[in-house]
Amino acid sequence: MANDKRSTSVLASIDWWTIGIYIALLVFGWFSVCGASYTYGDTDIFSLDARSGMQIVWIGTSIVLGFVLLMLDDRFYDTFAYIIYAALLLLLFATIFNPHEIKGSRSWLVLGPLRLQPAEFAKFATALAVSKLMSTYGFNIHKWKHFAAACGIVLLPMLFIVAQKETGSALVYLSFFLMFYREGMPGSVLFTAVAMVIYFVVGIKFEDVMLWDLPTSIGKFVVLLLVQAFSAGMVYVYCKDKKKTWTILAYCVGITLLFLLFAEYVIPFDIVWIQLFLSVSLVVYLLYQGLSTRLSNYMYIALFAIGSLVFFYSADYVLNDVMEPHQRVRINVLLGLEEDLAGAGYNVHQSEIAIGSGGLRGKGFLNGTQTKLKFVPEQDTDFIFCTVGEEEGFLGSASVLLLFLALILRLIKLAERQPFKFGRVYGYCVLSIFLFHVFINVGMVLGLTPVIGIPLPFFSYGGSSLWGFTFLLFIFLRIDASRNLIRT
Numbered sequence: 001m002a003n004d005k006r007s008t009s010v011l012a013s014i015d016w017w018t019i020g021i022y023i024a025l026l027v028f029g030w031f032s033v034c035g036a037s038y039t040y041g042d043t044d045i046f047s048l049d050a051r052s053g054m055q056i057v058w059i060g061t062s063i064v065l066g067f068v069l070l071m072l073d074d075r076f077y078d079t080f081a082y083i084i085y086a087a088l089l090l091l092l093f094a095t096i097f098n099p100h101e102i103k104g105s106r107s108w109l110v111l112g113p114l115r116l117q118p119a120e121f122a123k124f125a126t127a128l129a130v131s132k133l134m135s136t137y138g139f140n141i142h143k144w145k146h147f148a149a150a151c152g153i154v155l156l157p158m159l160f161i162v163a164q165k166e167t168g169s170a171l172v173y174l175s176f177f178l179m180f181y182r183e184g185m186p187g188s189v190l191f192t193a194v195a196m197v198i199y200f201v202v203g204i205k206f207e208d209v210m211l212w213d214l215p216t217s218i219g220k221f222v223v224l225l226l227v228q229a230f231s232a233g234m235v236y237v238y239c240k241d242k243k244k245t246w247t248i249l250a251y252c253v254g255i256t257l258l259f260l261l262f263a264e265y266v267i268p269f270d271i272v273w274i275q276l277f278l279s280v281s282l283v284v285y286l287l288y289q290g291l292s293t294r295l296s297n298y299m300y301i302a303l304f305a306i307g308s309l310v311f312f313y314s315a316d317y318v319l320n321d322v323m324e325p326h327q328r329v330r331i332n333v334l335l336g337l338e339e340d341l342a343g344a345g346y347n348v349h350q351s352e353i354a355i356g357s358g359g360l361r362g363k364g365f366l367n368g369t370q371t372k373l374k375f376v377p378e379q380d381t382d383f384i385f386c387t388v389g390e391e392e393g394f395l396g397s398a399s400v401l402l403l404f405l406a407l408i409l410r411l412i413k414l415a416e417r418q419p420f421k422f423g424r425v426y427g428y429c430v431l432s433i434f435l436f437h438v439f440i441n442v443g444m445v446l447g448l449t450p451v452i453g454i455p456l457p458f459f460s461y462g463g464s465s466l467w468g469f470t471f472l473l474f475i476f477l478r479i480d481a482s483r484n485l486i487r488t
Helices: 002-013 015-038 051-071 074-079 081-096 120-136 145-161 167-182 189-207 219-236 241-266 272-292 296-322 326-332 346-358 385-416 423-446 462-483
Strands: 109-111 114-116
Touching: 002 462, 015 051, 015 241, 015 385, 015 462, 051 462, 074 081, 074 462, 081 120, 081 145, 114 462, 120 145, 120 167, 120 423, 120 462, 145 167, 167 189, 167 423, 189 219, 189 296, 219 241, 219 272, 219 296, 241 272, 272 296, 296 326, 346 385, 346 423, 385 462, 423 462
Parallel strands: none
Antiparallel strands: 109 114
């Protein structure tokens, strides 16, 4: 009798709005897979020999899997979080030595007709483990040892996935830092990450563009000026010293402008050397202020400036000597340094044509031409969103994005109402992963982000991704359903 009352209470507490959004996304996703995989002349879209038919199987099994996850005791996920994480780590490690290589990646386990990608399941396992760690008594994210331990849980599966040559799936784990920020990670860490992206894009894109008629790279000039400006801004924000902020800016900008005019009208030379001298002098000044005032924030800002310089001057080496050729070409195409419409830029170019051809209302279900004639590679997996744009047009694409927005906002509400830290941390892990997938996948289809090959949740064809996202979502729904449960 107690068990029956408990089950009834759990079902009554489930957030049915989120499940409704989940079902709507599955339905939209199936129509998109059907449209992307359909070939003129096919008579049975429900056949298991067709991808649209197999996707129905994946959707059906996902719904059953979600129901099973809801029936488990919510304490199961907390109790066995580390065991689940260790099992998935072992599976990821074993996959590195997998003899089956698919599209240059060793991330798939082939079990007869079934192919599984452990990296998709490692996301929920990592979310459980890091939630378990951060909810333990005494954990403080402001203590470096604790923060380093949490980062270690996130980065370890990431390293294994990179070893499988599946860089795109590995980058998804960076989304956990959004959860860290919510739980108290200093904003300076996120700012540093954004600054590094700016350095990379500006420095690489404008490296060979000269400033006026001087032998000065605009990329290097602007980045070094940004390092100085960002450091001055951090002095204002974290040290609360307005006078020193304006002093740093006045010296850096004033001296740069003086030598810039000298180089333009007297003796031409590379202004970057002056910028480097100013940046090094700024670091020395910050270190001196840190030692004299005994404020550690000055030391951290100096470390930021040093890291910025090291990162910027190593970015070119990483791009040209560390990255794989196809990765380098993709970045160059994204930055506009290369066009390559027949090579690395082909996927994005064709997907943009498909989306643009859809217009406001689209061409209608199964009436897309770009997708039906298979112009877009991976159009039913990584580039599934271009099918939405072509067949359903702007209105359909906007509706899908609004559904994802509703899911993200709902997850935020659910995470914030959790009575225990474990549930809140796990909830923010889930919504961070979903947000990353949607933003990057839609962005790469539109040519706004690099093509890193990650699926669009509930839309891209395949069982591994669909099951993985179902695990993520329904474990959280089960945890949320027990928020008001009276324990006996």
